Amino acid sequence: MEIDIETSSDRFLSPEGSRDYKHEERLRPNNFDEFIGQKRVIDNIDVMVKSSNMREQAMDHVLLSGPPGLGKTSLAMLIANSLNSELHVVSGPAIEKKGDLAAVLTNLQPRDVLFIDEIHRMHISVEEILYSAMEDFRLDIVIGQGPSARTMQIEVAPFTLIGATTRSGLLSNPLRDRFMAHLHFDFYHAEELGKIIQNNSKKLDVELKDDARLEMAKCSRGTPRIANRILRRVRDFALVEGKSSIGSEHVKKSLDLMDIDSSGLDRMDRKILTVIKDYYNCGPVGIEALCATLAEDRSTIEDVYEPFLLKEGFVLRTPRGREISQKAKDHLVSIEI
Ligand SMILES: Nc1ncnc2c1ncn2[C@@H]1O[C@H](COP(=O)(O)OP(=O)(O)OP(=O)(O)O)[C@@H](O)[C@H]1O
Ligand SMILES: [Mg+2]
Known part of the structure; x- marks a missing residue:
């Protein structure tokens, strides 16, 4: 049997790697009401954000884990908003030198949120800088080598680290232990995806019939990013066919074109x-x-x-x-x- 090895992983890649990135920004939830599902995660975050605001101190560090496209980045943005803080976003593997991370950390203002995506892929030498920064809001920098080496300490403003990972098992123990909350994202139920599709169809200004919404939700692999992607393709399809309202027949044809089967x-x-x-x-x-x-x-x-x-x-x-x-x-x- 001959196997065609071409992949279609574009459907799932992180937004930065996807050509749908800009569209994704448009469909991101703007507030907690628009953030559907993940009740356990949201209940925890709600208490942490409120407590931080009441104490007027930085929120505890949080680790968000779960498969791609389930809302980790979106939630980090909402958290920073609710804390009235600035969000600084960096990608773990992109920080190559300790100095790069030290520069990011020393630029933070009190209660800022630092979001490190793919934190499990950070270089270990860079990661070590985080230990004292997370625990004592201090950087221990070693200057020079051998007997003349000295340690210099630099203060860091009290900040919140939000780490996101698709593989929490790959995080080193010292790093994992420094997060006060570990919150895991599960795949979404079809009803939740249906709600997300409904909300986003309004943002895209398209009219969806109920059966179309259900069909899309069922084939979205439990993942809002995929639900959004299918929604946009179905919208294109209906538009080109000159239909003002979208039914399940459009969804079926679009899924067929996207090579997605009845199980998603x-x-x-x-x-x-x-x-x-x-x-x-x-x-x-x-x-x-x-x-x-x-x-x-x-x-x-x-x-x-x-x-x-x-x-x-x-x-x-x-x-x-x-x-x-x-x-x-x-x-x-x-x-x-
Ligand atoms: N709970 C949710 N409610 C509504 N929309 C959501 C939700 N979660 C995710 N989305 C939608 O899915 C898109 C992808 O989510 P997001 O980028 O936050 O995922 P992620 O977990 O950070 O993925 P990755 O691991 O690939 O970085 C968002 O743009 C948003 O439109
Ligand atoms: Mg993300």
Whole structure:
């Protein structure tokens, strides 16, 4: 069997890597009322923000974890807003030198929020700078080398660090321990996605029929970013066809064009299932061998695709590797791959 290895991970990549970035900004929730779902996370944040405002001190550091596109960056923006503070955004892997992070930290004003995205990919030498900054609002900088080396201490304004990660398991223990709250984002239920789609259809000025909204919510992989992306494509489709109101028939045609099936799986998801089925006799197969066959980066498979396949029970993780379930086999038969 010949396998086409081209990926469609564009659907899931972080906003910075996506050409939909600007549109994404437009659909971001502007206030907590527009931030749908994730009740446990929001309940915790609500108390922390209120307490910080009452104390007039910096909010405790928070670690936000969960698969891409579930709202970590959006929530960080809302938190900074509610604290009436400035948000400084940096990407973990982009900070190459200790001095870069030291410069960011020393520029913070009291109660500012520093958001470090992909914090699990920060260089360890850079990360060490954070330890004393988070705990004592102080930087310990070593100047020089060998016997003449001296430690210099620089004060940092009391700030809040919000770390975002798709893989909290990869965080070092000293860093993880310095976050006072660890909040995990779960995939969204279809009703929640339906609400998000409804709100955003108003922002995009399109009229959606109920069945269209439900169909979109069902195929959005539990992920608001994907729901938004499908919504925009469906809007384009209806516009080109000259329809003022969007029904499920438009949704079905758009999903077809986007190569998304009735369970919300895309080409890469199906490819993962097909490779395990055809090349590895339904598994088990080790993650390294699987990624080599797919010619795909391990972290992309583990961070972007696998969480949803596991959650929906298409893929099973066993001590000997990944297997596909009966549900996956039935699904592949039903879509005739
Ligand atoms: N709870 C929510 N309510 C409404 N819209 C949401 C919610 N969560 C996310 N979104 C929408 O999904 C888009 C993607 O969310 P966001 O960029 O915050 O995800 P993320 O978790 O930071 O992803 P990544 O890990 O890739 O950086 C946002 O632009 C926003 O429109
Ligand atoms: Mg983000």
